[in-house]
Amino acid sequence: MDHSSSALPGCAPNTLWLTLVDHTPPLIIRSQLLGLTPDRALLCALPQECDLALFVPGTRCKLRALFEGETYQFETTIRQTIARQSHILLHEPAHIEPHHSRGYPRLRVHIPGILRPIREEGEILAVLPVMVTNLCPTGCQLTLQSETWPSISSLSVFLSCTLPGLAHRSKIPGTIEWIDAAPVLRLGIQFQFSPAHEPAWQDLHRWFTSQQAQLINTVI
Structure with missing residues (x-):
């Protein structure tokens, strides 16, 4: 697996800003990262008002989360929905990197x-x-x-x-x-x-x- 950090730094519950990039228009969803499964999938809780029909396996996502004071960003796809708990599983991201706000002159x-x-x-x-x-x-x-x-x-x-x-x-x-x-x-x-x-x-x-x-x- 190729990633800038060796793994997601920590797996305690954390706000995960999830963007469904293929939705028209794209949606930003404030979800909760609950942790990692034994096979390194990301377990996430969705807001109760989310329509789970949007979370089709294979759907692309862009995500950002704060770990130990630093923002990380990565892309992955949805692996599975768990309807009874409003949870989803995301495939382990292939690439994780710190996010830095762009510093162009302004x-x-x-x-x-x-x-x-x-x-x-x-x-x-x-x-x-x-x-x-x-x-x-x-x-x-x-x-x-x-x-x-x-x-x-x-x-x-x-x-x-x-x-x-x-x-x-x-x-x-x-x-x-x-x-x-x-x-x-x-x-x-x-x-x-x-x-x-x-x-x-x-x-x-x-x-x-x-x-x-x-x-x-x-x-x-």
Whole structure:
């Protein structure tokens, strides 16, 4: 087995952020890693409201979890569902590596805002206070309390905040690019502008122009 760490570091119960990448749109599910079976499968508990029909054996998953203060990420597939307990078994991942937030140049900020995770049907799942910690024209990184995030959501979010120097709130649509699974949750958001959100796009670019920022390598 090829992996950057020799094994999953520890197997105590731990929050596991599971993304069903083949679902349209992809879903993020806040599950619980319960431990390893004797043959090295990962035993995970799902939220009670999960539809087990989504967890077909062979379905691809991307996962992130926090172990001893460090976030690890890996990909695997579903091996089996255990319906009576809302548990699933995942195949042992072939590759496990630490996750590091991307460090491309962007402007450091400290802007309070509101993030709204959205269900695939467009339903708003929660209204969460967040802090935007850095910002570029294509996206941002932000922090929020981990326990406030809903158990199941799509990757789609809406961010509303007041950029420095403006008197109104900008409403910016985006998708979650990564989750850093720490007690204070960190998200990387890729903005998804459309003609309907032209005012927010203009706000952002006007603010960056005023900062005279060199906009290089601004991928999330």
